[in-house]
Amino acid sequence: xxxxxVNNKKARFDYIIIDDxxxxxxxxxxxVKSLRAGRGNxxxxxxxxxxxxxxxxxxxxxxxxxxxxxxxxxSTRTRKLLMHRREINKISVLIKEKGQTLVPLSMYWKNxxxxxxxxxxxxRKKQDKxxxxxxxxxxxxxxxxxxxxx
Numbered sequence: 001x002x003x004x005x006v007n008n009k010k011a012r013f014d015y016i017i018i019d020d021x022x023x024x025x026x027x028x029x030x031x032v033k034s035l036r037a038g039r040g041n042x043x044x045x046x047x048x049x050x051x052x053x054x055x056x057x058x059x060x061x062x063x064x065x066x067x068x069x070x071x072x073x074x075s076t077r078t079r080k081l082l083m084h085r086r087e088i089n090k091i092s093v094l095i096k097e098k099g100q101t102l103v104p105l106s107m108y109w110k111n112x113x114x115x116x117x118x119x120x121x122x123x124r125k126k127q128d129k130x131x132x133x134x135x136x137x138x139x140x141x142x143x144x145x146x147x148x149x150x
Contacts (some may be wrong), residue, residue, distance in 0.1 A: 003108050003109035003110065004106055004107070004108045005035050005038065005040055005107045005108055005109065006038075006040045006041060006042050006106065006107045007105075007106045008042050008043055008104055008105050008106060010043055011103045011104070011105055011119065011121070012105070013124075013129065013132070014123065014129075015101075015103055015119070015121035015122060015123055015124060016121060016122045016123075016124055016128075017103075017105070017119040017120070017121050018100070018119070018120045018121060018122060019094075019119065019120045020117055020118065020119040020120070021087065021119075021120070022110075022115055022116070022117055022118075023047075023054065023081040023082055023115065023116050023118055024081070024082035024083075024113060024114070024115055024116075025056065025079055025080075025081060025082065025107075025114050025115070025116050026079060026080040026081075026082060027061075027079065027114060030063055030064070030067040030068070031061045032114065033064060033067065034061050034062060034063055034064055034067070035061060035114055037064060039061060039062040039063075039064070040059070040061050040107055041059070041060040041061075041062075042059045042060075042106075042107060042116075044058050044060075045057060045058035045059040045060075045104050046058060046101060046102060046103060046104070047081060047102035047103070047104060047118050048102065049088060049091065049092045049095065052088065053080060053081075053088075054081040054082075054083055054091070054102075055078050055079070055080060055081065056078065056079045056080075056081050057078050058076060059076070059079060059104065060075055060076050061075055062075055063075060081116060081118070091120065094120055095120070099122050100120060100121065101120075101121055101122075101123070102118050102119070102120060102121070103118065103119050103121045104116055104117070104118050104119075105117040105118065105119045
C-alpha cells in the first residue's frame with residue numbers, strides 16, 4: 001500500500017496469518033499528527049476483545065515535540081478499534097479456538113482516516129521459523145544463480 005504508516009514485518013514471521021480484517025482506530029488529535037509524521041510503532045502490540053469492544057493494546061505513538069502531551073503513558077494507551085458488531089462477534093468466536101490471536105499487521109491511510117489491518121493468527125513453532133528461513137535463503141541463492149547465468 002502506498003499510504004502505509006507502519007508495517008509489522010515480524011508478525012508475518014512469528015505467526016501464520018489465517019485471515020485479515022480492516023479496522024478503524026479511535027485516536028486523539030495529537031496522535032493523528034504524530035502518525036502523519038511517521039512516529040508510530042505496532043511491533044509489540046496486539047488486539048483483544050473485551051465485552052463487545054475490540055481494543056488495540058501496546059501500540060506506541062510518540063508525541064511530537066511541540067504537542068501538549070504531559071503524561072508519557074499516553075503514547076502507549078489502549079485504543080479502541082472500530083468495526084461492525086457482526087465482525088467483532090465473528091472474530092470473538094474464532095479467537096476462542098486454541099492458539100489463535102489477533103495481531104496488527106499494518107497501519108495505513110484510507111480516505112483520510114487511519115486504518116489498521118489486523119490478522120487472525122496462529123503462532124509458529126521454532127522449527128517452522130527455521131524452515132521458513134532456509135526456504136527464503138534457498139530462493140535468494142536460486143535468484144542469484146539465475147542472474148549470473150544470464
